[in-house]
Amino acid sequence: MFSYYLQLGLRSLRRNPMLTALMVMAIGFGVAASMTTYSVFRATARDPIPQKSSVLFNTQLDAFGPENIEKGEPAGALTYKDATALFRAHKAKRQTIIYPVSVSVIPDDPARLPSREAAYAAGSDFFPMFDVPFIQGGGWTTDDDEKHASVAVITKSTNDKLFNGAPSVGRQINLDGRLFRITGVIEDWAPQPLFFDVWNTGGFDEGASVYIPFTRAVDLQMSTNGNNNCVAEPAEGWANYLQSECIWLSLWSELPTKADVDAYRDYVAGYAAEQQRAGRFRWAPNVRVRDVVDWLDAEHVVPPESQVSLVVSLGFLVICLVNTVGLLLAKFMRRAPEIGVRRALGASRRDIYAQFLIEAGTIGVAGGILGLLLTGLGVLGVGLVFPEEIARLATLDPVLILLTLVVAIVASVVAAFYPTWRAAQVQPAWQLKSN
Amino acid sequence: MLKMTHLAKVYRTEVVETYALRDFNIDVKEGEFVAVTGPSGSGKTTFLTIAGLLETFTGGHYHLDGVEVSQLDDNARSRIRNEKIGFIFQAFNLIPDLNVFDNVEVPLRYRGMKAAERKQRIMDALERVGLASRAKHYPAELSGGQQQRVAIARALAGSPRLLLADEPTGNLDTQMARGVMELLEEIHREGATIVMVTHDPELAARAQRNVHVIDGQVVDLAEEPRFHAHAHVANS
Numbered sequence: 001m002f003s004y005y006l007q008l009g010l011r012s013l014r015r016n017p018m019l020t021a022l023m024v025m026a027i028g029f030g031v032a033a034s035m036t037t038y039s040v041f042r043a044t045a046r047d048p049i050p051q052k053s054s055v056l057f058n059t060q061l062d063a064f065g066p067e068n069i070e071k072g073e074p075a076g077a078l079t080y081k082d083a084t085a086l087f088r089a090h091k092a093k094r095q096t097i098i099y100p101v102s103v104s105v106i107p108d109d110p111a112r113l114p115s116r117e118a119a120y121a122a123g124s125d126f127f128p129m130f131d132v133p134f135i136q137g138g139g140w141t142t143d144d145d146e147k148h149a150s151v152a153v154i155t156k157s158t159n160d161k162l163f164n165g166a167p168s169v170g171r172q173i174n175l176d177g178r179l180f181r182i183t184g185v186i187e188d189w190a191p192q193p194l195f196f197d198v199w200n201t202g203g204f205d206e207g208a209s210v211y212i213p214f215t216r217a218v219d220l221q222m223s224t225n226g227n228n229n230c231v232a233e234p235a236e237g238w239a240n241y242l243q244s245e246c247i248w249l250s251l252w253s254e255l256p257t258k259a260d261v262d263a264y265r266d267y268v269a270g271y272a273a274e275q276q277r278a279g280r281f282r283w284a285p286n287v288r289v290r291d292v293v294d295w296l297d298a299e300h301v302v303p304p305e306s307q308v309s310l311v312v313s314l315g316f317l318v319i320c321l322v323n324t325v326g327l328l329l330a331k332f333m334r335r336a337p338e339i340g341v342r343r344a345l346g347a348s349r350r351d352i353y354a355q356f357l358i359e360a361g362t363i364g365v366a367g368g369i370l371g372l373l374l375t376g377l378g379v380l381g382v383g384l385v386f387p388e389e390i391a392r393l394a395t396l397d398p399v400l401i402l403l404t405l406v407v408a409i410v411a412s413v414v415a416a417f418y419p420t421w422r423a424a425q426v427q428p429a430w431q432l433k434s435n
Numbered sequence: 436m437l438k439m440t441h442l443a444k445v446y447r448t449e450v451v452e453t454y455a456l457r458d459f460n461i462d463v464k465e466g467e468f469v470a471v472t473g474p475s476g477s478g479k480t481t482f483l484t485i486a487g488l489l490e491t492f493t494g495g496h497y498h499l500d501g502v503e504v505s506q507l508d509d510n511a512r513s514r515i516r517n518e519k520i521g522f523i524f525q526a527f528n529l530i531p532d533l534n535v536f537d538n539v540e541v542p543l544r545y546r547g548m549k550a551a552e553r554k555q556r557i558m559d560a561l562e563r564v565g566l567a568s569r570a571k572h573y574p575a576e577l578s579g580g581q582q583q584r585v586a587i588a589r590a591l592a593g594s595p596r597l598l599l600a601d602e603p604t605g606n607l608d609t610q611m612a613r614g615v616m617e618l619l620e621e622i623h624r625e626g627a628t629i630v631m632v633t634h635d636p637e638l639a640a641r642a643q644r645n646v647h648v649i650d651g652q653v654v655d656l657a658e659e660p661r662f663h664a665h666a667h668v669a670n671s
Contacts, residue, residue: 338532341528345545346514346518351545
């Protein structure tokens with residue numbers, strides 16, 4: 001019977017072209033608006049590292065005091081003193097300090113010009129903690145961290161640019177005039193949101209081309225290429241800066257079990273209490289240890305305009321559906337005589353439900369196809385509303401294509417519930433008498 | 436085949452109760468051709484819609500082919516309509532978007548019949564009413580008489596045991612009406628049970644038996660001299 005009802009549905013689409021066009025447009029525009037905004041929301045709200053997001057934790061610790069922070073929330077970065085103290089305590093399975101730097105990559109070939117590249121200074125645990133995908137070699141070792149070794153990990157694009165894609169593990173890369181030994185080459189990796197560096201990127205960035213040990217970067221007095229907030233102006237010189245109350249470092253820990261998390265949180269709180277006792281902090285310990293999802297949520301990584309536009313577009317879809325309900329009601333009730341005849345000839349109410357819901361489904365398919373075209377245009381136009389780094393994340397991939405069609409069909413069928421119920425209530429006797 | 440005992444149909448509003456049928460009794464035997472006559476508003480069409488399970492009744496009993504139908508749910512009633520009853524309406528009630536073939540196919544679709552058998556039955560039914568060559572035509576392309584013959588083919592295609600006809604010639608001219616009536620008589624001769632509601636005394640006279648309805652009740656024709664005088668009804 002499905003194919004029969006489908007035939008009837010397609011025939012019905014042709015019966016009132018104007019009414020059909022209105023319904024298809026209502027569904028198409030409604031679905032396109034919601035799917036376009038959803039494509040942005042999905043890109044900004046997704047879990048960037050779902051396989052490990054529950055065991056990776058960012059550390060926050062208030063080094064500024066309640067009068068210098070908003071709503072009691074510690075800032076999203078740490079001072080050098082705090083980050084290194086917590087790192088050296090080794091209270092997590094893995095830990096890394098991270099901060100962004102900018103380096104000049106100088107090719108061996110003097111004919112080629114140096115280029116300024118984004119880099120991250122991090123610990124050796126950075127790579128296994130974040131499941132960074134290597135295509136050659138691997139990360140540097142803990143020993144390299146401790147020896148402040150001049151080692152580096154580069155991305156595929158950097159490797160292609162410097163070495164034409166050839167194996168480069170063991171070769172040297174010249175950064176700011178200093179040679180670093182390459183230990184590994186990774187994919188052009190930049191999970192979105194860029195969870196480990198929300199402090200500097202707001203969550204969306206293209207990532208870095210080069211990674212070097214944190215210890216070596218500090219040795220080289222490489223200042224942060226990101227945000228640096230100081231509660232008081234630091235004294236002159238790098239050593240004074242490191243001892244200052246300026247915050248510029250992220251500290252991430254891998255804590256596999258709840259017990260690990262509780263113990264780590266207690267330790268950080270204890271550390272803050274110790275700082276209070278020592279007279280450095282004149283306030284009670286105020287710390288946060290958040291996993292990736294909570295951290296992104298706390299930092300409001302999803303742009304408010306993305307959430308608002310999603311809500312508005314879903315409202316628009318509801319309005320379109322209400323219109324569709326009215327149009328379907330008009331379309332179905334005009335066919336009351338046909339319903340009467342079908343009931344007289346043996347159609348049960350269930351048959352009428354099936355026929356008209358499938359007919360609504362065919363309208364949904366047509367609306368979905370229109371919605372798909374409009375969603376494609378909408379995704380192309382996302383850059384007109386959202387910043388470029390967010391707009392480029394919105395794509396019309398197979399999942400969104402399928403979702404658009406499914407939403408259109410489901411929305412049409414839902415919109416058809418009431419009109420179909422009314423159609424199934426048609427009293428055949430009255431219809432046949434009135435004819 | 437069709438037996439109603441003390442059947443009542445009441446339409447209720449907040450302020451008034453209207454009896455469409457009251458203490459209605461009828462017994463139609465298998466193979467009979469019964470004409471139900473009566474003035475407008477007498478309840479004969481209500482009787483027909485209840486007989487065809489298109490409407491429920493308020494009281495009394497109705498046995499169709501030995502089955503008490505009052506307790507049946509919508510699915511069971513629909514199945515009985517589909518398998519045992521054929522309808523012929525005054526206004527033909529063909530579905531305008533479907534061609535002749537597809538119109539005749541409708542009841543067979545609800546029976547879940549295979550395509551080959553459906554096609555065979557449809558063409559047989561259309562042959563029977565002389566419209567096999569018009570299978571691809573749409574109702575609007577046919578005359579009134581042809582449309583009614585399509586409706587009869589639709590009613591016959593499912594081989595129902597009971598044909599219910601409501602003023603089957605009411606919308607036809609004399610010549611077309613005669614053709615349709617001859618077709619019904621032929622179907623009856625082949626064994627079908629037919630119950631026909633009509634205003635037309637001439638048509639009623641061609642049935643085996645007449646049942647006269649006034650004010651929702653079957654009445655004895657001997658007590659209705661006006662009708663008797665005008666109708667030339669043949670009682671058997």
